[in-house]
Amino acid sequence: MARMTVDPFYCKGCGLCIEACPKKIIRLSDKFNEKGYHYAECFDQESCIACKLCYTFCPDVAITVEK
Amino acid sequence: MARMTVDPFYCKGCGLCIEACPKKIIRLSDKFNEKGYHYAECFDQESCIACKLCYTFCPDVAITVEK
Amino acid sequence: MKIELICSGFGGQGALTIGKFLSLAAMKEGKDVSWLPSYGPEMRGGTANVAVVISDKQIASPLVSHPDWLVALNKPSVDKFGPMIKSGGLMIANSDMCPDKLGREDVEEIYAPMSSIATEIGSTKVLNMVSLGVIIGKTGLVKYETVEKDLREILGKKNPALLEANLKAIKKGKEIGEKS
């Protein structure tokens, strides 16, 4: 079991994690964060394989991956 | 026939021409020039082969070679 | 006559451009104008604003601490500059992004759904032009025709589609302004 979480405080909605994820389980939320960005979220934690590629590519170090 | 002459005005008596000359026909004069240097002179014009090596090596461009 | 105004919004919303077209038109109509932007890294992501002064005499200071009018394209702009508006002044705000009223009794407030109107027209980019229209309609500071002429000169050949969208937006705004 694995879990990927995005801290909306850091996320700028650049979408790089979405591109990086091999499982394609990340999307931008409908919601805004304080800075007005649609932040990323994992919509299918079950499928996460904890490959950390999202974390690796995230320029705002907004992602935490657990396993 | 060839001729090598040194202009004492320019010569600083460094002796490079003496080293350069394959015929070994250059020496420093006993006389001083205005700056107090013993300037170079050719003591055997007859033997000069106009190879220009003295001119080539003279750092003060004091030498004229004629042929 | 001397009007000092501030146009403010997110970087990218085109607040500076509102000021530019106002100044340009006013200049063409014989006024002295000054246009002073906030600049530098604060623009990146943050709010961008411009201070515009329009006067029929020579303008000494281009700084505007207490605007006669405020054009606010987003909430932070209302928060930041709303309290500074001169008593008897005017605020024109984008109701789509400014949920709360300023609530000053001494200031007239005009709210227009600029984002919605722009989306309707088909280009979110032109939301700033709506506010420009509101100013024209409400205050008559500059003539619509002058602005249209400037826009035609600048955009006419390069981007006729954008030109039309811009003009539509201004007209829409003007209507709102005239009615307020």
Place this chain on the structure above:
Amino acid sequence: MKIELICSGFGGQGALTIGKFLSLAAMKEGKDVSWLPSYGPEMRGGTANVAVVISDKQIASPLVSHPDWLVALNKPSVDKFGPMIKSGGLMIANSDMCPDKLGREDVEEIYAPMSSIATEIGSTKVLNMVSLGVIIGKTGLVKYETVEKDLREILGKKNPALLEANLKAIKKGKEIGEKS
């Protein structure tokens, strides 16, 4: 007591060193001293000179425009500084390289064949020390012993041969000075 002197010669003749050992000895003997060299590219090939002031009071200006004494190791030095010597002053010149007399009636001139003496001693390098000796012998400005001590400290271990040559040269000069 305040003596201002200039030591001058070709670069390499050691005019600056004369001044240095004089100053050093005078300092050891409780005087205030200043040693101000000419410096920079002019030294390359050209003449080098140093202005030395020795006084029993604090020295204000280290500049010497009109020396009490001149030590001239070559002709250009005589030409340049000879006319500047104060009336009643003294010139000590290297007769080997200063063919013409200064010819001032108000200045005492001592000529010593410094180059020859140095060659005799076996090191052309010590010609400057001859002049140092002449000063000591003639004027008693500093004591021979003080200079010897300094020289021993500086050269003693590093170069005993040079030390001996130096001392010989000074003594030789001293004799000449005492006789003049």
Place this chain on the structure above:
Amino acid sequence: MEIIATRPKSLTKAQFTYCPGCTHGISHRLVAEAMDELGMRNKTMGVCPVGCSVLAYNFFDCDMAEAAHGRAPALATGMKRARPDMHVFTYQGDGDLIAIGTAEIVHAANRGEHFSVFFVNNAIYGMTGGQMAPTTLPGMKTTTSPYGRDEKDIGYPIRACELLATLEAPYYIERVSLLSPQHVIKAKKAVYKAMKFNKEERGFTFIEFVSTCPTNWGYEPMKAFEWAKENMLPFFKLGVFKDKSIEEEGK
């Protein structure tokens, strides 16, 4: 469940001030991770450049100095010489490092100063609004090369790694890129290596990151990566240009 990836301790809690999708953030993280992994944070001093990363002192949670434009290697020299017991790195952009700071980087490298340089090559002056950099590609339009960089008039981009590799002293020089997660994984290894050599006092280490500037290039972040792969990588070849550890360790 255990956290297997999260913000390194060597980063502060501050939000980066970079544009969305800007690679400065990635290279920051790599440097911070290396500090964490090598346990160096408490003995490390970093130097920020003048450039978009000018505020990096707010992001790296170690002691930091802000240099004058281009002079980071000189500051780092002073710092390392003053505190040989600490580890030093500079973080510099392409304008900073190979335009105004050319002399400083060449000579710090040539002296073999014992610090690491992290060089973010985004082919443009990001902070000042997209002017031409010494690494701007031929034909590339910027605000000061509005007709495209004319290599006949102002020359070709400078390749810093190749240039510095002509010097004797540098210990380790590698060019990596940040243009895909796979590239980042490789880059991470290089950064770690550089900081490890740094910790071990082996000498001067230099990592160039082929990066992007979506904002001033005028591309969305992903498009910027594609553009960089197509245009920058052919000119700025990835690879190790110097690695003295290979001889030293005989591998």
Place this chain on the structure above:
Amino acid sequence: MEIIATRPKSLTKAQFTYCPGCTHGISHRLVAEAMDELGMRNKTMGVCPVGCSVLAYNFFDCDMAEAAHGRAPALATGMKRARPDMHVFTYQGDGDLIAIGTAEIVHAANRGEHFSVFFVNNAIYGMTGGQMAPTTLPGMKTTTSPYGRDEKDIGYPIRACELLATLEAPYYIERVSLLSPQHVIKAKKAVYKAMKFNKEERGFTFIEFVSTCPTNWGYEPMKAFEWAKENMLPFFKLGVFKDKSIEEEGK
């Protein structure tokens, strides 16, 4: 009888102010001869460095400008850009060119500026009295490396030709020496070639002269040559580092 060798017209009548046996004089003559032979004197502007050759404007009989220390390539850039119809060269020492002036030479070369650089590498700061230069050899004693240059502390000498040859734009880069009449004959060809390319507007040309400084090295001129042959030539290898004419002319 006919004069077959005498002072070139492109030299003034002034005596050089260099020390006896100093190679600055030889390189001056080579540049002047090239100007004579190519008939360039009336359309040439030279730039002097700060260094022993600071007074070269008194020696070259063409228009001359005196640069700030290290900035000759920047001056030359301004001059050539202002007067594209004229030919420009700089004449620089090692301290001038590859210490304080590192950024200027790298960038002028990188832009491929259309001028020639004559670089006198004597491994020392001559004018200021023999301090260490960026080209001072390991172990060599100077007034600021009194215990010998410690390459572990301050690095190895910089090889300017190799460094500049990593750039795309330079047209012709060669290192020659002035350590014997034979070397000088070779050097003359290189100088001529550089000035010819200059006249033909081919691009940036760069000649390094491995030279001597008898005064500050503390050797007699001939001994200085021997020392240089033994010590400098192994480190500063003579040769052509770049010559685009070969491709261009298909030879």
Place this chain on the structure above:
Amino acid sequence: MADKVLMKGNEAIAEAALRAGCRLYFAYPITPQSELIEYMSKMMPKVGGTFVQSESEIAAINMVYGASGCGKRVMTSSSSPGISLKQEGISYISGASLPAVVVNVVRGGPGLGDIQPAQGDYYQATRGGGHGDYRNIVLAPSTVQEFADMAPLAFDLADKYRIVVLILSDGLIGQMMEPVEFQPAKTEEEIEELGKQHESWCMHPNEDEPNHHHHIINSLELDPNVLSDLVLNLEKKYIEIEKTEIRFEKYNISPDNEILCVAYGTAARITKSAIDELKKEGKSIGLIRPITLWPFPSEAIKQAINQNVKKILTLELNLGQMIDDVRLAIEGKLPVDFMGRVGGLVFSPEEVKAKIEEIL
């Protein structure tokens, strides 16, 4: 074209320089000056001129040095830290008696500071931040129009006196847009002609004997006696400039002025607003606005002091620099008060008004 256009100060000075015959421009980007370099990069190729983005500010000023030695109208620009880097070069250009125009769009300092408008470089500009005895003519614009007008003026002065003319602007004037009217552009023939005025000394194509010349551009002279003469010649030039080139504006100067303000550039504009307000309230405040900061309008300030004037108020966007020159001008005749802002802050007309009321 005598039509007014709406333009940023940075762009207006660039356009005006081109019209004044500037065909060589070398610079390095820096905020808040970058629009100037960007404008030049766009327009220089169109007028057949040369723009080189140099590797640094140092390279830029030395490129200027080289180009100016060829007698051409040449310019560079930067903002505060970049201008500091140019000091050695400016000293050289001054020592070599070359004409050049340098624009400083001042920002907040010291150090990296910030990028907001400031006047903290007054000392550097007027006292020579470089080494040795030299002076630059310093022009301080207070509107975009004036900024633009200073380009032809600066080039003319530079050419006339073979001197560096520094235009000391700031981030506010550089970044703001105002209507501006340009002088007609010089034709290529006129520009050619301008170059010819320098033919007696500048580097240019040569002839064979007997007309062969050998022009030397330099600031070195190892003989102190000769160098002294050269510097004394510079001094003569400076004295001449002090006699003839002082420029200033009088604003609301009248016999009933109670306070005399002295301010330049942006600070002066804001002061004018305050003076206008106070006038409405019946208070008479005069302003001398130096347009040339060097030579400084000392005489004008002295003359503006009348019996009613109780105080002088110097207003600057710094800790107080021009105040030295004001004090020197009035020689202790009156107390000199100061109002300043630093760090890129700009005082508002209201604040100035309050200050004046306080000291009235």
Place this chain on the structure above:
Amino acid sequence: MADKVLMKGNEAIAEAALRAGCRLYFAYPITPQSELIEYMSKMMPKVGGTFVQSESEIAAINMVYGASGCGKRVMTSSSSPGISLKQEGISYISGASLPAVVVNVVRGGPGLGDIQPAQGDYYQATRGGGHGDYRNIVLAPSTVQEFADMAPLAFDLADKYRIVVLILSDGLIGQMMEPVEFQPAKTEEEIEELGKQHESWCMHPNEDEPNHHHHIINSLELDPNVLSDLVLNLEKKYIEIEKTEIRFEKYNISPDNEILCVAYGTAARITKSAIDELKKEGKSIGLIRPITLWPFPSEAIKQAINQNVKKILTLELNLGQMIDDVRLAIEGKLPVDFMGRVGGLVFSPEEVKAKIEEIL
């Protein structure tokens, strides 16, 4: 060792700096300062310190910036053109409130000028050749002894105020030998201790939470309100220094002075000679010799003016720079005369005497 040694000024300041605990020195050669760097290159390794011959003056001042950020006593030196190149760095160090010592052995300018002694860098030194509002403490020695004594003083002041202290010497004081007595050398422990005073702000090894700190050395602050506070804090420091750190020498000051001379450094020495001569002739001339050029001893000059003093004579080896400060000090109370030499020339005592006699 309290014995006197005979030493060149350049070497004496180097030795004194080492004794004062300077263990880091970065510089680039230039005449007439090179003996300083040569002495350091020889002695630094012996005391376990660091000397790096930097690639340029710019690199040197930025190495100083880095080392000073670590709280260490660090120095650089140069001569005029090299000091111009350091202006940006000095502005940064000042903006970052770091201690540092900079020595300028002034030569003739402007430009490349010559290498003879001069005082043409007074403006640059006292007004800040760099950008923005900042001040450096400026010390001007007039003997080799004083030059040496200024090293410990400079480091102490730099540490105390976290400020750049500039020692403004010249080629004459740098090149001449005079007897000099050194203060005892600080021990390694004392030097260590000195560093500790800066631990609250400087970069140094760190700890883990909760005591983890994060020291930042910088001069950047993008928010003008915050930057303004920083600059106003600098100003407070400057005001404090103006109150407490003024240093000057009174020479022959007495109630019957007819002329009051003001001169510093080399010019002051020569003036003293002239005053001594005139004293013999029964003429009473006083001299105020500023030792700190900034802060400037204005009050001392004012106080030295008595009823007999008819004129002030400012003597400088330049076109007249300190004269501004003299004029500012006396606020128009007396005419201020000037005697100067430029280009590396130095007036002789006889010439000064003649000048004084002329204006008496």
